[in-house]
Amino acid sequence: MKQVHILLTIMLFSSVTLPVFAQQNNFIKDYLERLVNSHKYLILVAETMPENKYNFKASPESLSFAENLMHIGYAVDWHSQSLLGGRESRDWKTDAIFKVANKSKEEMISIIDKTxxxxxxxxxxxxTTQLDDELDYFGLNRTKRQIFLLLADHITHHRGQMLVYMRLNGLVPPRYVLFQ
Incomplete structure (x- = not known):
């Protein structure tokens, strides 16, 4: 009788926990597929814009095409390595890796690729047991799962600006369908 009780307990526990772990693993699997495709698409956008248009801004207060690209890199690094991975954050004001400075188009694309x-x-x-862990995100409590989603939105937001810059320069952006 004791063995039956233990077996029933294990089965009950498994029926509750296995679906939760499967959902968490599916979240990571789905997220990785999206991130890999987002990476490919961003590189394609960056390669398509001519280097002599990398300093283009839609308005004086806007980021340039290159600044948007490097800002995406900084955000990817910060959200992943610092917020999700626990590494100390880079200081945006003093960090040279993600500043445009005198970097060539090729150098910027290489940094984005590596990041x-x-x-x-x-x-x-x-x-995946950390997905529900909360941390401070600009004064708001956010789970690490939300950090994943915020990062995806941030990439899309700045890449969208880059696509508009391409159009404003008479270029046709790479086709979006099938990438995400």
Missing amino acids: FDETITLIKEFD
């Missing part, structure tokens, strides 16, 4: 690769590696190894 996404590091982020994809981190997310592949992410402990």
Whole structure:
């Protein structure tokens, strides 16, 4: 009788916990697919814009095409490595990696490529039991799951600005369908 009780307890526990773990693992799997495709699309956008248009701004107070690109890199690094991975944050004011400065188009694309690769590696190894852990996000409590979603939105927001800049320069952006 004791063995039946233990077996029933294990079965009940498994029926509750396994679906939760499967959902969390599916979230990471789905997120990685989206992030990998977002990475490919962003690189394609960056490669399509001519280097002599990288300083283009839609208005004086806007970020340039290059600044949007590097800002995406900084945000990917911060959200993943610092918020999700626990590494100390880079200081936007003093960090030179994600500043446009005198970087060439090729150098910027290389930095973005490396940053996404590091982020994809981190997310592949992410402990899904931390998805509900909360942290401070600009004074708001947000779960790590929400941090994943905020990062995806942020990439899309700035990439969208870059696509408009391409149109304003008479260029046709790469086709979006099938990338996300």
